[in-house]
Structures are given as structure tokens and as C-alpha cells.
Amino acid sequence: MNLNALIDFILVATNEGLGKASRASGISKATLSRRISDLEEQLGVRLIERSARGLKLTEAGEMLMARTEGPLSEVADAMTTAREGVSTPRGRLRVASPVLFSQLAMGRIGAEFCAAYPEVEIEVVAEDRLVDLVEEQFDVAIRINPSPDSNLVGRCFAKDRLVVVAAPEVLKPDPGEIRPIPGIVTSSFQPTHWSLDGGRLVLEPIPKLRFSSLLMVRDAAVAGGGVALIPQSIAWNQLARGELVQWGTVSGVEPELWVLHTSRRLITPKVRAFVDFICAKYPDMSLVLTG
CATH class of the missing domain: 3.40.190.10 (Periplasmic binding protein-like II)
Structure with missing residues (x-):
């Protein structure tokens, strides 16, 4: 499969049209249209319905978009890093965090992290439910006493009583x-x-x-x-x-806060920087929050 064709499909789907995608990327509409047609031929399914009103994703197109947008974004980040020969954290970082910890600490932590890494844009979503990092396109999750998960790795950064x-x-x-x-x-x-x-x-x-x-x-x-x-x-x-x-x-109960990310071997600089940063905020593991 042509990776460029897949990237161009994501580009067109995200921009909701060939014209906007062309202006955003500098790639001609004819080239974008041809690559998507080639991708559809390779897969044997129609990904985009074309009409006078514009473009609309088919069910197959929506499934492909949901499954590939996040991973391709990581690949693009990695390729940019390799091409520039640097490991500077950059790009959008989405963090899922428990509501209470978010209210008491994440505003300050988020602001300080962005000050330390100005090329990162951070979004913190306060969620007590267990989000799916891959499906919901989160880079990092903060969880209390997480159960073992072979798809996630991370570090305990603070403890409470x-x-x-x-x-x-x-x-x-x-x-x-x-x-x-x-x-x-x-x-x-x-x-x-x-x-x-x-x-x-x-x-x-x-x-x-x-x-x-x-x-x-x-x-x-x-x-x-x-x-x-x-x-x-x-x-x-x-x-x-x-x-x-x-x-x-209370005897035998010690809440632990963990910062987790997917266990794929490729960890982006922005994720590594955030994990190191939040762990450094609690050097003695003591979760002393004010509010």
C-alpha cells in the first residue's frame, strides 16, 4: 500500500474536501484525487462519496480514518524528528486525567510544561472513566491504582493516603x-x-x-x-x-497515581518529556496538593 496515498486520504478527510486539503498541503487537487482513487482501487472499497455538494466519507472511509489518523500522526512526528536530527518535543499532547487531580494540579502542571516546552500544545481532559488511548487519540493517561494492562506502560509518580x-x-x-x-x-x-x-x-x-x-x-x-x-x-x-x-x-489502602502511555516501542519526544516532567514534580512521591 502506498503510504502517501493513505496520508493524503487522511488529509482530505480532515479538511473535508479536496480544495481545503490542497490549500493546506500545497498538493494539487488532481494529485490528491488520483491518490485516493488509487487507494480505493487497492482496497477494493469506496472511501469517499463524491457529489456536487462535496465529499463525504463512506462507512469504510470512516473506519479507515478512525483506525489510522492517530498512528499516522505519530509516524509523521517521528519522521519529522528523524529528518531534523533533533528530539525537541513538539505538537499536540492530549492527556486524560482524573477529575479531582485535574482540578487541583493539572492547570498548574500544564502551564509549567508548556512554558518549558513552547512547541507543545497541551489539552487536558478531566475523565474518571478509563479512556482508550488509541481509539480516543490520547497520548497520555493519568490513572489511580491502574490494573495491569499489556497495552500500556508508565511510571508511578505520586502516592497518597x-x-x-x-x-x-x-x-x-x-x-x-x-x-x-x-x-x-x-x-x-x-x-x-x-x-x-x-x-x-x-x-x-x-x-x-x-x-x-x-x-x-x-x-x-x-x-x-x-x-x-x-x-x-x-x-x-x-x-x-x-x-x-x-x-x-485506613489500613492497607494507598492510592498511587501513574502516568501511562501505549506500550508501542516508538515513544514520541513530547510523551517522554511529559512523563519525565510530571515525575519530577513529585520527587519524594508525596502527593501534597492544595485547594
């Missing part, structure tokens, strides 16, 4: 039998017990307030609404100011 906190006026029960307490929980909360400090104190949260955001859970605890289980990183300031009291750490 889950702590039980409450306002100073909320009385902490004495160790002993399971103690019921008024709980402030997330919307996805399921009945459970909170075992603190090796089981010396076991709490049974009775949900009184439910929120979809851990920041709201934290703020409700500060207001005296009950007892909450939250990452220590988002309660750091409130604990330091005495607005919250830490009752203990």
Missing part, C-alpha cells in the same frame, strides 16, 4: 466494638466499615450526606456535617489550620 477526618467539635469514639458514626460519603458509596490504624478503631459510617465530589465531602466535614474518608492530599491545608482533625489512616 486515605484518612478519616472530622471537624474538631465532632467527638471521636473510643476503640472497641464497631462504632457507628454520621458519615459524609460520595454518591457511589457502598455499605462498608472503615478500619483505622491496623484495626484499633473500626467505624461504621451511616450516610447523612452524599456528594459527587470529594471536595464537597471535605468542605461538608469542615462545616461539621459528619465524618469523612478522603485523600490526605486534599485535606492538607484544613488539617494544618485546625479546621479538620485526622482520626486515623
Whole structure:
């Protein structure tokens, strides 16, 4: 298959027409049209429907576009790097990141990364769901305690702890039998017990307030609404100011943040630079965030 024909097909599809593709690339419309026709003949399917109104991708064309646009972009990046004999990070970098971490840290990290690498354009999408890096054309994903995935590789760059906190006026029960307490929980909360400090104190949260955001859970605890289980990183300031009291750490649970990318052998300079950059932001692995 002629790689140039495939690249030209992506060019025409992205620009939604021969004219715009020709102006964007400097390649004549006749050449673009011929190469696409050659590609269709090689594949034995029609990729683009031509009419007086313009061009429209067929179902086969849409499938080819979805499967090849991302990989071809990486190939183009690699060829540019090889041709110029440099490894300067450049181009668009798409990052999928958990909502909470995005709200607290990614704005600052993104701005500092772009300042360090001015030829990179960064887009951060706050997503708690597991995105498909290849299908959705993400370069990097940040995930909490990711499950093993043979298609992804990366590094753990920070760790957190889950702590039980409450306002100073909320009385902490004495160790002993399971103690019921008024709980402030997330919307996805399921009945459970909170075992603190090796089981010396076991709490049974009775949900009184439910929120979809851990920041709201934290703020409700500060207001005296009950007892909450939250990452220590988002309660750091409130604990330091005495607005919250830490009752203990949940045993056996340590959230880890990983920065992941696809396991293909070719890693682009922009991805390598971002992985190194975010790991350097947390040299002691401590996830101390303010907010």
C-alpha cells in the first residue's frame, strides 16, 4: 500500500474536501484525487462519496480514518524528528486525567510544561472513566491504582493516603466494638466499615450526606456535617489550620497515581518529556496538593 496515498486520504478527510486539503498541503487537487482513487482501487472499497455538494466519507472511509489518523500522526512526528536530527518535543499532547487531580494540579502542571516546552500544545481532559488511548487519540493517561494492562506502560509518580477526618467539635469514639458514626460519603458509596490504624478503631459510617465530589465531602466535614474518608492530599491545608482533625489512616489502602502511555516501542519526544516532567514534580512521591 502506498503510504502517501493513505496520508493524503487522511488529509482530505480532515479538511473535508479536496480544495481545503490542497490549500493546506500545497498538493494539487488532481494529485490528491488520483491518490485516493488509487487507494480505493487497492482496497477494493469506496472511501469517499463524491457529489456536487462535496465529499463525504463512506462507512469504510470512516473506519479507515478512525483506525489510522492517530498512528499516522505519530509516524509523521517521528519522521519529522528523524529528518531534523533533533528530539525537541513538539505538537499536540492530549492527556486524560482524573477529575479531582485535574482540578487541583493539572492547570498548574500544564502551564509549567508548556512554558518549558513552547512547541507543545497541551489539552487536558478531566475523565474518571478509563479512556482508550488509541481509539480516543490520547497520548497520555493519568490513572489511580491502574490494573495491569499489556497495552500500556508508565511510571508511578505520586502516592497518597486515605484518612478519616472530622471537624474538631465532632467527638471521636473510643476503640472497641464497631462504632457507628454520621458519615459524609460520595454518591457511589457502598455499605462498608472503615478500619483505622491496623484495626484499633473500626467505624461504621451511616450516610447523612452524599456528594459527587470529594471536595464537597471535605468542605461538608469542615462545616461539621459528619465524618469523612478522603485523600490526605486534599485535606492538607484544613488539617494544618485546625479546621479538620485526622482520626486515623485506613489500613492497607494507598492510592498511587501513574502516568501511562501505549506500550508501542516508538515513544514520541513530547510523551517522554511529559512523563519525565510530571515525575519530577513529585520527587519524594508525596502527593501534597492544595485547594
